[in-house]
Amino acid sequence: MRRNSIGQPSILKKHKKWRSKGSKMKINKQKAKAWMHSFTHKPYFLALIILIFFFILLGFIERRYYSLYNLTTKIRLWMPLLLVTLGQTFVILGGGLDMSVSTLLALVNVIVVQVMMSLGGGPWHQIIAIIAGLTTGLFAGFLNGLLVAHLRLPPLISTYGTQIVWGGLALRIMHQSGGEVPFTWYNVYSATIIGIPFSLIILVLLMLGIHFLKRTGYLVKLKACGGNIHGAYESVLPVNALRVKSYMLSGLFTALAALCIVAETVTGNPLSGSGYELESISAVALGGTSLAGGAGGFIGSILGAIVLKLINDVIFFAGLGVNYQVLAQGLIIILALAVGGQLTKQSQKRGVTMLRGGGEQ
Amino acid sequence: MVIFKATGVSKRYGEVVALDDMDFSLEESEIHYLVGTNGCGKSTLCKIVAGVVTPDAGELEIFGEAVSAMTPNEAKKRGIAVVYQELSLIPQLSIEENIMLGIEPREKSLGLIDRQTNRQKAIAALQPFEKVIPLSEEYLGKRVSDIPIDEQQIVEIAKALARKPRLIIFDEATASLHKQQVEVFFSILRGLKEVGISTIVISHKMEEITEIGDRVTVIRSGKLVNTVQVKDVDADQVIQMMVGDKELLERQREEPNLKATETVLEVENLNGEKVKGVSFSLKRGEILGLGGLQGQGQTEVLLTLFGSKPCMVDAFKIDGEVVDLSTTTKAMNHSLAYISGDRKKAGVFLERPIFENLIISYLIKHRRKIFSRKKMRQQVLPLLAQIDTVFGKLSDTANSLSGGNQQKIVIGRWLMTNPAILLLDDSTKGVDVGATKEFYEILHTLCDAGMSVIWHSSEDLELLNNTDRILVFDNGRVVDELEGERLNETELYRAALDTKKAQEVAE
DSSP states (O other): OHHHHHTOOOHHHHHHHHHTTOOHHHHHHHHHHHHHHHHHHSTTHHHHHHHHHHHHHHHHHOGGGGSHHHHHHHHHHHHHHHHHHHHHHHHHHTTOOOTTHHHHHHHHHHHHHHHHHHHTOOHHHHHHHHHHHHHHHHHHHHHHHIIIIISOOOHHHHHHHHHHHHHHHHHHHOSSSBOOOOTHHHHHHTOEETTEEHHHHHHHHHHHHHHHHHHTTHHHHHHHHHHOHHHHHHTTOOHHHHHHHHHHHHHHHHHHHHHHHHHHHSSBOTTTTTTHHHHHHHHHHHTTOOTTSSOOOHHHHHHHHHHHHHHHHHHHHTTOOTHHHHHHHHHHHHHHHHHHHHHHHHHHHHHHHHHHSOOOO | OEEEEEEEEEEEETTEEEEEEEEEEEETTOEEEEEESTTSSHHHHHHHHTTSSOOSEEEEEETTEEESOOOHHHHHHTTEEEEOSSOOOOTTSBHHHHHTTTOOOBOTTTOOBOHHHHHHHHHHHHGGGTTTSOOSHHHHTSBGGGSOHHHHHHHHHHHHHHTOOSEEEEESTTTTOOHHHHHHHHHHHHHHHHTTOEEEEEOOOHHHHHHHOSEEEEEETTEEEEEEEGGGOOHHHHHHHHHOSSOOOOOOSOSOOTTOOOEEEEEEEEEETTEEEEEEEEETTOEEEEEESTTSSHHHHHHHHTTSSOEEEEEEEETTEEEOOSSHHHHHHTTEEEEESOHHHHTOOTTSBHHHHHHHHHHHHTTOSSOOHHHHHHHHHHHHHHTTOOOSOTTSBGGGSOHHHHHHHHHHHHHHTOOSEEEEESTTTTOOHHHHHHHHHHHHHHHHTTOEEEEEOSOHHHHHHHOSEEEEEETTEEEEEEEGGGOSHHHHHHHHHOHHHHHHHHO
16 A cells, blocks of 8 residues: 555566566566565465465355355455455554454444434434434544553453453343344445445545545554654654544444444344454454554555455355364464565565664663 | 753762763754763763753753753654654554654644645655655555665654754665665755754764764763864874773783683684674683674674574684584583673572572473472582672572572573683673672682683673673674784774774775
8 A cells, every 4th residue: 555655666567577677587586576575565466366265266166156246245244244344444554453343343333223212213213212322332442542542551451351341341231132223224235326336435435534534644653653663753753643543443444334234134132243352453463563563564464354255155055064164264364464574574575674773772 | 042951950860970970062053972981971961952851950941941940742842853763663554654753744624644744844854865765655655564674764853854854863864875875965964053952972883973073072980071172183083082081090911821722712704683693612710801882793793602592603613612502501501601781681590499490491491390499409518608688588589689689590500500601792781890709709719710701791891801802793783803912092992983894804
């Protein structure tokens, strides 16, 4: 993502350059070098390759996988994880981690349903319910941010704590699944506009929003916090505010994901979203974002999340038992992390040690 | 006009006096060099100017305005920029992003970053370095972690310049630059001077001072020695001011045992992190000092010898035989012992009893899984008496001891392994004067008994007073070897600061 803004030539252009350049050996060497460069400098490269591989594989196993109907359904089902992963990406880029997304999803889910039902369920009531849900997400993120940025608590533990709190609140509000929202929610959510699924439009709009954030300079500053917090202080960045905002964005995206779940299931469930915290973190990591913070991007996170979902489909269509899904998912995540992490680490470590090296006290 | 003025400034860190009644003033458009020996307080002074450290006493005046306390951010807003040796860049961001971080120009309409102006400003900040970096659009987009350290240093300087400061402090900014880049750096200093910006430069390179400095302030042990016009002095005079008039030698080491001519350790062409082509030999019963300015590779030499840092070497020879010292266990089995100055991090197990602290290395070396506490106790007690340790019970935790006694426990632990070569890495850091003296005595007795010592210390006097021979390090290389008559501070600094000689050695 970062590369694009700088206008570096894409890999394709480089290909043309070599062809005009000379001996075959040289071409191969440069080609290998460029491939390595793509791995280390385009964080989403690995996820993209795995995704294409799985997608082709799925086509072989099940021809109908490519059907328009299937794909639009899939996108709709993937949306919650995609959104949570996007939110998680902000936090991880800033050097944090948000473990509380899973139960926040449930909390927003039940709040939306409960508010709507207690108000009566008219069109205005539905809008109020949506606003209540989004506010909950923002506020929850704000609290996480306070804990991590201002009180300097370790992100993993403090957001794990809030995860339990949100979960408790969700059960307090609605102790078992139930409630009902108008079926129009589902109709709108699953609608297509000139053949394009509504959920895909939301995703594209959100990506445009993220691009806008990038243009405001927010993302660069956030990455600076995650990359070298000492240097960020040195550059007079409002480090705490930047990190709090990243958690609020995570909360907002999680709330949006919760709205998608409400629309899909048309009901409230205080236990929805379990497992999303680790799935979203794995997806972010698969997408090439460094879990230490500072480097990575959103396209990668989307690809990573889709790869996670595709693994399940591959296993399902290959006729293997559902029990294998979890096992395979775990193995593939470890494999991808090992390969991707090793590659990006090599390039980054060199820089970091160079920066840290030397110096009288 | 006086840009910055400090009168009677003092700063203490616990027992240590970093600055004592220091006066300093900086004129407009002046290049002011700040020099002094290791740990004399020049960095503390710079930190006070930058607002990082608040002085205990004294008055500060910035741009004609009296200031009592100042935060780093306030200092930056007043136009004070610092270029540290340890860089503040973000390795994962691009050069352009780093230079413009936090000061991106905005469009009027939506408040978005004005990319074109942003790019132009970044280029403008790097423009002065055009000759030494491949300045182009593509270069600006490179990640900082992908460019070499000297270029990172240049980016750091450009970052400071882009913030349009009125006063810049360079804390050894030229340390990692090569000759051509230093020249460009000088031309920038001159350019800054022309537009009325003042600079404070900390540097150990004497010829730099005479080439470009206007005034030079010499600090010794936290006190102002003098501030003089550079044109009135030469390099030798500056060194003399740094070191002082009288030689403060209280040599404790008696004449080396000349009979001991047997070579214990030979190192041939050692290369590694911060170490470049170091060769030396060590005789039985000898104390060899590793001296020079701080951080010139001395610690790294000790760590590679002890097998805890990777290295490339032609040969390590102990008693004439080529040995493998690639891991700490191997080093220990070849009778090496390493005592770090960072006791808490790499020496004592604070929460464990004194007894365990003493026997742990012995047990590892002799691969003892089962042992009799009673027998070990019998071995430990005389040793503790020998090194004169004050303690309550053997079962007390190491925490209960004073710093000096903790250090003795570390020494005791290694003596249990019966080492032939002791590697000391600033081992008396944070130990009080009395205990330090005892430590010296213990060392001397041990050396008379045939042990050899390689000793790196940030206290120059400690080395001069206690060693038989000093290797002077500069940038990872041995530039000089001091022995006998030449073991004095003036010679040590002359050797450490002689950049011409260092270049000769490098070539």
